[in-house]
Amino acid sequence: MGNERYDFSAPKEYLTKDKAKLLYVSSATYGGDWLSTPHTHYCSELFYVIDGMGQFQVEDHIFPVSANDLVVINPNVSHTELGFNANPLKYIVLGIEGLELSVENHNANFCIVNFKEIKDTINFYLKMMLREIENRSPGHETICQDLMEILIVLFGRQTNFSTILSPANKKASHLCDSVRRYIDQNCGDDLSLEQLAKFSHVNKYYLVHTFTDEYGISPISYLMRTRVKKAEKLLATTDYSLSVISRTCGFSSSSYFSQTFKKITGVSPSCYRRTSKSDQDQDKEASC
Incomplete structure (x- = not known):
């Protein structure tokens, strides 16, 4: 009876199990x-x-x-x-x-x-x-x-x-940085947590946990703050109506825009606009 036995030496590890x-x-x-x-x-x-x-x-x-x-x-x-x-x-x-x-x-x-x-x-x-x-x-x-x-x-x-x-913290940083930049570039679109999870190819619960751990704020809270920051600039530099600014910044309605804006900044959009315009007028007078 013929018999051939082949023993394995220590293999070269192209991958480490459970890592990639x-x-x-x-x-x-x-x-x-x-x-x-x-x-x-x-x-x-x-x-x-x-x-x-x-x-x-x-x-x-x-x-x-x-x-x-x-x-x-x-x-x-x-x-x-x-x-x-x-x-x-x-x-x-x-x-x-x-x-x-x-x-x-x-x-x-x-x-x-x-x-x-x-x-x-x-x-x-x-x-x-x-x-x-x-x-x-x-x-x-x-x-x-x-x-x-x-x-x-x-x-x-x-x-x-x-x-x-890649170590776990590097992977998480890659993920969070990618999602953060995506929000920055698309904050005016109709984004949801499900869409952000689909974009990043991870479970939405994992995304929330990782993003919050990295930045101290959830992805949706970051999205709201990014939209409000964009609205602040439009309020201070344009004469667009609140409804136009609301749509441009991705809010579903003017009332939700006003509610979110006040919650984050402490003042209403109209009040913010008046204060910004007043500050700009004072700066112009001071420079004359």
Whole structure:
């Protein structure tokens, strides 16, 4: 009887179990009819191009991409996809928390590597991951996490990838900074806690806890203060009506605007405007 035994030596750890977490998996087909704008995530994103051709804008640079390219975008790096109608860009993207990838002699914030030689293997694991996500059978989260770790090892075999496991406080800071900047830039829109959680790809309760721990204020309270700060500027520098300022700053009604403004500043919007105008007139007289 023949018998072969293979013992394992200490493996090289591309990942540490329970440190890098798969947050989401999605697939997309992107032609020129879909408008995407530059954005950031607190987690890393790995885009694997299944088919088609397109471009990736990363920070201020644009790079061509095609089938079997892996685009690695590390946390808080501005990026967007650009597709062509003639040959739409088809890709699968993984969102991974707690992990940053880099390749020697590449920009540490992102890299693009082609995996044509092992495309069949990569496609097999990615499609298996999508099936698990779509079917949501018992244990699908564990299987997808394990498949993600297999893919990272395969990527590392083909390149000189180095992996960095981000400490928990760094991950939280990435998340909170990303959400805070999103609120600053979009405070006039109809934002909700659910939308902020969807933007940041985390549970809304986790978002509230982490954001409050980081800044001492909840995301919605920060949103209200940001809207009031914007309203203060409009009240002091324009003659817009309170209803226009209310809509511009994202409040659902003029009454709610006035109520929130007074609660935060201690005075009504009208009183704030009168005081600001009076102060400006006094400054003008003093300068004459």
